[in-house]
Amino acid sequence: xxxxxxxxxxxxxxxxxxxxxxxxxxxxxxxxxxxxxxxxxxxxxxxxxxxxxxxxxxxxxxxxxxxxxxxxxxxxxxxxxxxxxxxxxxxxxxxxxxxxxxxxxxxxxxxxxxxxxxxxxxxxxxxxxxxxxxxxxxxxxxxxxxxxxxxxxxxxxxxxxxxxxxxxxxxxxxxxxxxxxxxxxxxxxxxxxxxxxxxxxxxxxxxxxxxxxxxxxxxxxxxxxxxxxxxxxxxxxxxxxxxxxxxxxxxxxxxxxxxxxxxxxxxxxxxxxxxxxxxxxxxxxxxxxxxxxxxxxxxxxxxxxxxxxxxxxxxxxxxxxxxxxxxxxxxxxxxxxxxxxxxxxxxxxxxxxxxxxxxxxxxxxxxxxxxxxxxxxxxxxxxxxxxxxxxxxxxxxxxxxxxxxxxxxxxxxxxxxxxxxxxxxxxxxxxxxxxxxxxxxxxxxxxxxxxxxxxxxxxxxxxxxxxxxxxxxxxx
Numbered sequence: 001x002x003x004x005x006x007x008x009x010x011x012x013x014x015x016x017x018x019x020x021x022x023x024x025x026x027x028x029x030x031x032x033x034x035x036x037x038x039x040x041x042x043x044x045x046x047x048x049x050x051x052x053x054x055x056x057x058x059x060x061x062x063x064x065x066x067x068x069x070x071x072x073x074x075x076x077x078x079x080x081x082x083x084x085x086x087x088x089x090x091x092x093x094x095x096x097x098x099x100x101x102x103x104x105x106x107x108x109x110x111x112x113x114x115x116x117x118x119x120x121x122x123x124x125x126x127x128x129x130x131x132x133x134x135x136x137x138x139x140x141x142x143x144x145x146x147x148x149x150x151x152x153x154x155x156x157x158x159x160x161x162x163x164x165x166x167x168x169x170x171x172x173x174x175x176x177x178x179x180x181x182x183x184x185x186x187x188x189x190x191x192x193x194x195x196x197x198x199x200x201x202x203x204x205x206x207x208x209x210x211x212x213x214x215x216x217x218x219x220x221x222x223x224x225x226x227x228x229x230x231x232x233x234x235x236x237x238x239x240x241x242x243x244x245x246x247x248x249x250x251x252x253x254x255x256x257x258x259x260x261x262x263x264x265x266x267x268x269x270x271x272x273x274x275x276x277x278x279x280x281x282x283x284x285x286x287x288x289x290x291x292x293x294x295x296x297x298x299x300x301x302x303x304x305x306x307x308x309x310x311x312x313x314x315x316x317x318x319x320x321x322x323x324x325x326x327x328x329x330x331x332x333x334x335x336x337x338x339x340x341x342x343x344x345x346x347x348x349x350x351x352x353x354x355x356x357x358x359x360x361x362x363x364x365x366x367x368x369x370x371x372x373x374x375x376x377x378x379x380x381x382x383x384x385x386x387x388x389x390x391x392x393x394x395x396x397x398x399x400x401x402x403x404x405x406x407x408x409x410x411x412x413x414x415x416x417x418x419x420x421x422x423x424x425x426x427x428x429x430x431x432x433x434x435x436x437x438x439x440x441x442x443x444x445x446x447x448x449x450x451x452x453x454x455x456x457x458x459x460x461x462x463x464x465x466x467x468x469x470x471x472x473x474x475x476x
Contacts, residue, residue: 002028018043050129051081058133059085059124064140069116072140074100075108076124084127092119092139103127114142148254149175155182158214158240166261173255174205177248183241183257190373191261192232195241199225200253204246212238221246225255233264233373267292267375270455271474275431276303279334279360283431283457284472286406287314287382292375295325298368304361304378305472311355312384318348322374324366332358341366354385400462406474409451415444415462415469424464431457450475 007020021039029035044051061077074087087109088097100122101109114120120142123135151172152162161182164170172181187193197220199205205225209218220227243257272293275281282303285291293302308314318327318340327348329338337359340348343366361378401414413426426448428437439448441462453475462469 014048018048057126058136059126060136062122062124062136062138064122064138066110067140067143069143070114071110071112072114072120072142073108073110074122074124074138074140076136078107079126079133081128082126083129085124086127086132087122087124088135089120089122091115092121097123116142118142149173149252152181152183156180158182158184158210161240164241164257164259166259169256169258171254171256172243173252174199174203174243174245174250175252176250177245179245179250181243181257183243183259184238185241185259185261186238187234187236187261189236190264190266191234191236192264193230193234193239194260194262195220195227195229195231196258196260197225197227197243197255199255200251201225203249203251205249205255206244206246208242208244210240210242212240214240225249225251233371234261235372264373266294267373268294271304271457272302273431273457277301279303279305279330279332281431282360284474285378285380286474287380289379291378292320293363293378294372294375295323295363295365295370296372298365298370300365300370302363304363304380305358306361306380307358308354308385309356310385311353312382313351313353314383314385315349315351315381316361317379317381318363318376319379320375320377321345321347322371322376323369325363325369325376326366327378328362328364330360330362332360334360351383400460400469400471402460402471402473406476407450408476409449410447411450411460411473412445412447413441413460413462415441415464424462427461427463428453429459429461431459 002024003017003021007023008017021043022036025033025036025039040049041051043049057079059076059079064072064074066073084103084105085101085107087101087104089100089111090097100111118141119139121137121139123137125135126133148171154160155162161184163184166185174181195207195209197205197207203225204223205227207220207227207229208216209229209231211217218229218231220229241257241259243255269292271283271285271291273281273283276283277300282305284305284307287306291304295302316327316329318325322345324344325348327340327350328336329350329352330336338350338352340350342348361380363376363378403412424441426439426441427435428450429435436453436458437448455475457472457474460471460473
């Protein structure tokens with residue numbers, strides 16, 4: 001009655017009749033009710049549609065039995081309407097599933113070839129005539145296990161060191177007077193490394209850390225079996241851990257060893273570019289802005305470029321020094337104009353009067369001082385000197401004005417010497433010489449969008465006939 005009254009219309013076919021009859025049963029008695037099942041199967045009996053299936057329901061009653069060191073039997077409750085089942089398993093530490101059975105009609109599967117004393121995940125799903133259900137998942141642990149006295153063995157030398165992962169606690173033992181345990185951890189970036197050894201009470205264990213060349217770089221040699229070694233700002237590479245009993249100390253009781261490597265975030269600004277070892281590769285920096293950089297490795301020089309368009313005073317400061325760094329100012333010819341050489345980590349300052357032109361600040365380590373992780377801070381603070389817009393550069397008789405600088409979205413370009421009616425081309429070039437943008441300049445004051453440019457330092461080249469005028473700007 002409900003099917004005829006609420007759903008069927010004059011153009012309904014047999015398929016529609018099946019759909020609406022089943023829906024009416026759900027409306028009146030609920031989803032999964034005997035009435036829904038009976039209606040669905042009645043339609044199937046006269047050749048309309050498929051039989052009722054519960055494939056949307058994953059198996060339940062998951063269990064594991066007959067567990068040994070290397071085998072187990074997994075089982076589950078039968079699902080009505082199931083055609084078959086699929087079963088997979090894996091070590092809990094693995095991300096890859098191993099298929100144990102495909103399209104089995106049994107409700108149990110025997111697993112073999114397992115690792116003793118290990119936690120396993122397993123899963124099962126239903127296959128029906130209309131598809132497959134989701135997986136149901138459970139776990140079991142095989143019996144037995146490895147004694148900590150034999151864990152990671154043999155690992156008595158650097159060549160046989162057991163590789164461990166950062167942040168993972170590992171268990172082993174110093175089980176004899178001659179036992180030595182070596183471990184290896186590999187880092188992929190500059191990092192702060194912490195090594196933790198926690199041993200049994202009543203014995204004295206020591207901890208030693210070596211770099212990839214085998215040179216000792218840290219140790220913990222207290223009077224107990226618990227030691228911690230912290231090594232900051234370590235370069236990427238392999239590190240070796242040595243655990244040994246002092247004067248032959250040993251115990252059947254396990255110790256734990258953990259190495260944690262935390263990547264150090266670089267403090268360098270975008271202006272400390274790889275090419276700034278000479279004035280020709282120096283990045284153009286904004287005024288009145290802190291610029292951070294690194295002096296590394298030994299012998300490194302960092303040059304920074306700044307342009308004064310109206311002469312006057314300016315002060316260059318070098319602060320937050322991690323080592324004994326010095327500061328010089330040179331002109332566009334590379335001639336040194338001023339120097340500050342305070343000792344140790346004392347800040348450097350140069351205040352002088354500048355004429356209009358291009359200058360470079362040079363930062364370097366005294367006696368090759370350097371630091372791979374701690375940055376210095378450089379700033380060029382304008383006094384009475386001024387600019388048309390930070391980064392404006394004078395080249396020949398014409399002046400190319402660019403502002404604001406740094407800029408993020410729109411760059412204003414002013415060419416006072418451009419004659420009305422003439423047409424010039426402006427190109428934006430990166431530090432590798434790649435042309436990133438090209439536009440026509442038809443007025444002495446024009447703006448261009450740089451919103452899509454990556455952050456960095458760029459050269460602006462204005463071509464007007466056979467004359468080329470250049471300037472640098474910074475996209476932030």
